[in-house]
Every structure is written in C-alpha cells, then in structure tokens.
Amino acid sequence: MAMIHMVRHGKAAAGFGAHKDPGLDELGHRQANTVAQMLVELLSEQAPLKIFSSPLARAFETAQPLAKLWQGQIILEPRIAEVPSPTQDLAQRAAWLSQAMAGTWGELGAPLKNWRDSLVSCLLDIDEDCVMFSHYVAINAAVGAAQDSDLMRVFAPDNCSVTTLNNDSQSKNSQTLQVVTLGRTAATKIN
Numbered sequence: 645m646a647m648i649h650m651v652r653h654g655k656a657a658a659g660f661g662a663h664k665d666p667g668l669d670e671l672g673h674r675q676a677n678t679v680a681q682m683l684v685e686l687l688s689e690q691a692p693l694k695i696f697s698s699p700l701a702r703a704f705e706t707a708q709p710l711a712k713l714w715q716g717q718i719i720l721e722p723r724i725a726e727v728p729s730p731t732q733d734l735a736q737r738a739a740w741l742s743q744a745m746a747g748t749w750g751e752l753g754a755p756l757k758n759w760r761d762s763l764v765s766c767l768l769d770i771d772e773d774c775v776m777f778s779h780y781v782a783i784n785a786a787v788g789a790a791q792d793s794d795l796m797r798v799f800a801p802d803n804c805s806v807t808t809l810n811n812d813s814q815s816k817n818s819q820t821l822q823v824v825t826l827g828r829t830a831a832t833k834i835n
Contacts, residue, residue, distance in 0.1 A: 645811060645812050646773050647810050647824065648770055648774055648809045648810065649808050650778050651805070652778065652780055652804060652827065653668070653700075653777060653803065654672030654675035654702065654706045655803045656702040657672070666701060668701075680710040680713055684710070693773050695716055695776075696776040697724075697778075698721065699725055702779075703725075703778055706804065724778040727756065727759060727782065728756070746797070747795075748795055748796060749795075760785045763785050767811055768811045781796070783801050783807050787799060790820070791823065805830075806825075806827050806828075809823055
C-alpha cells in the first residue's frame with residue numbers, strides 16, 4: 645500500500661480558456677512555497693518522498709519548492725496531467741470543460757474514459773509513498789474512482805490543497821484507491 649499525496653497546482657497566471665500551458669502567477673508561487681513547507685512538516689518522518697508532477701508548467705512550478713527543500717528530483721508523469729480537451733480553440737476548450745464538469749465520465753465517451761482509467765492505473769501502480777502535483781480534474785477523477793462515482797466533479801480542491809489517497813490491496817490481484825483525506829475546498833470557476 646502506498647500513500648499518495650495529490651497536490652493541486654497553485655494559482656495559474658491564466659485560465660483554461662486563455663492559455664494552453666500557463667505557469668503560476670505571483671500568488672501561485674507563494675502558495676507553492678507554503679504547501680512545500682507544510683508537506684515538509686507533515687511528512688517529516690517519511691521524507692524525502694518521490695515527487696511526481698504533471699508535465700504542465702503550473703504543476704511543475706508548484707512542485708519545485710518541495711523538490712528544492714528535499715533536494716530531490718521531480719519525475720514528470722503525463723498520466724496525471726490535465727484532462728485532454730477535444731478542441732485546441734481556447735474559448736471552446738473553456739466552454740467544453742464547464743459543460744463536461746456538470747456531467748459524468750460515461751457521457752464523455754471512450755477517449756476521456758480511457759484518460760481517466762490511465763490516471764487511475766498510474767495511481768494503482770505506485771508502490772511507495774509519494775507526492776504528486778496535478779490538476780483539478782485529475783484529482784477529481786482519482787477521488788471519483790476511489791468513491792466509485794462516475795461524476796466528473798465530486799469535490800472542489802483549492803489551489804495547493806492536498807488530497808491523500810492510498811492504493812490498498814484487497815487481495816493478491818485486486819487493488820483499489822481509497823480516500824484518506826480530501827484537500828481543502830474552494831469555489832472554483834472554470835475559465
């Protein structure tokens with residue numbers, strides 16, 4: 645069993661409908677430093693842990709302060725990146741995401757269900773405690789899988805909140821995700 649601490653990235657410099665891969669804004673950098681210090685204190689007995697990050701700039705920049713404090717490497721993991729959009733047009737992307745977030749994974753079709761399954765497989769494959777820097781939808785996909793929910797949005801993780809899951813073995817051939825603690829929530833506007 646591994647404990648997986650999923651951290652939502654800090655506040656991005658631009659929204660989903662304004663930029664394909666924004667970094668953090670000034671507040672986001674402060675949030676990244678704060679969560680890094682909190683994780684150092686929270687995980688002091690287990691530290692340093694492996695650090696995984698989505699390859700997207702906002703997640704990678706959020707991971708950097710913790711990597712610096714632990715003097716560790718950041719392992720890029722594309723399976724915990726943001727949900728892929730069916731369009732490259734930024735305005736259409738934002739509209740699509742807003743509509744999709746009100747529905748279920750089943751309504752989104754095979755490619756997005758496969759993305760969710762890949763993310764869940766990634767989490768189930770982890771064999772040691774770690775910290776993962778990821779995204780709102782990815783964290784929702786993980787929590788939804790743990791709660792056996794098909795809803796795309798099961799809660800609203802705040803920027804730099806930490807949601808902890810474990811991948812408990814039910815038997816030799818069966819693993820499941822379980823929610824240990826949900827991260828801090830906040831009203832999040834999809835933009």
